[in-house]
Amino acid sequence: MPSSRTAKQIVYGIFYFVVFSGIVSGVYFGFLRNPASCFDGRQNQGEEGVDCGGPCESCEIRKLMPLTAGSVKVLFAGANATLFAEVRNQNFTFGAASLTYAFEVKDGAGRVVKVVSGESFVYPGEIKYFVEPAAGVSQGGVSGANFTISNVAWKRKEEFPTPLMQFREVKTEEKQGGTLTTSGVIVNGETVPFRRLIVGALYVDQFGAVAGASTTELRDVRPFEERFFQITHPVLPGLDLRATKLYFEGRR
Template sequence: MSSYFKKQFFIAFIYLIIFSAIGGGIFFGFVYSPASCQDGKLNQGEEEIDCGGPCVVCQEELLNPKIVWAKIFPVEGDLYDLAAQIENKNINHGTDNLPFVFKVYDSNNNLILEKIGRSYIMPREKKYVMEAVSLDSIPAKIALEFGEIKWQKFKLVEDLNLSIFDQSIDLNGKNNYAAFAKGTVYNKTRFDLATVDIYIVIYDLRGNAIVANKTQKDMMKSGEGKSFEVAWPKSFASDSSRIKTDMKAHTNAFSDANFITTFLEK
């Protein structure tokens, strides 16, 4: 090859390198965007867009518990039970300090009572809250509101298996009470529990709650079962086949006194 052609080949090669560099710069600078934690895309093993995996931990949008229903039940004389069913839809967060207030109104929409209470709720848990009150006026409706909730992330390493067996309803009445609900709660966790709360709600066949009650059992050892009984002074049904009973057992897994703080994520 003559020196002329060698020179022309060398010049063409230099131009090729220059144009390749310019084209690559345009592609990588304006067209190609490498995966990152700020690219607005779900990639590189992220759990959600730009979080999880190699990026920062995803922050759960924390929601107040959903109020499924709230009702007031006459007990006897000026005594009433305030009850509500609530549901925590947060996947990883619960709280051992759930402040709430029942607001009771008369038929003219006048506020006649505010009953403040506190409870706890686990992630993805549906439960009841209840308060007993005495009223000077006839109530017409109630509302449930929550205070400021300090959510805690909860690492559940196993199910909190609290089961209720031998459930029964006695509508015949005795000892000045019109009806009874009975059962046996079993602690099937591997922990000794300081307190187990038990809630009982009776529904009609259309799914409307008609009465509510609660009790608790203390110092339940792992594997232990304890019987319980609650009573109502006034009759609410004459035929047990026309009602449905919902009995739930819960425990506060956030409480140090309940001996299961290993579930808390440090």
């Protein structure tokens, strides 16, 4: 059996080990360990999942598919340049009620020569077209463009439904002087007015690729109103005018 002195040494050793371990743990948890957050890769601070729910973004939103930009182009018609991007929202129960977007136009060396940015939205399940004029951009000095989306704020479909709009009597004609004219009527099927409504036309070539884009703006469209619109664009070779696509952009 160990002597009394040896037993005391064992007791003291255990005591000092416990004290030392407590000090080390206190220093680690109090000063060295990163505080709990919504980006620490752990389920803590009352979260329902890893870094979601509770004080963090809801787990339902965290699992949503991101908005994706497909075709991004710099379109030229004579001396005019237009930036075009097609964005898909693959979430049919959530829409992006607000977002920030940016086009970066690049020259042949890959340097950014122009940035066009703004704020917009995308409805649940929508294919959204972003069309922006690019003043000062010449065809010879551009290699392409990038398109980015940030600061997306999601809302459920019930809170952010797609407006009921309908196009009628649409026609695209080539006028004298080298101008295309797309005209028709847009019907507001909502019980609320739209202070600002954008109607756009996409002109496609024989292969179905977008070759030109133009828009017009309508103001103060009343509930159930039928409003005439007209969009113009320079004539481009090789277009299939019968395949012209129309779209609208507006929110309640």
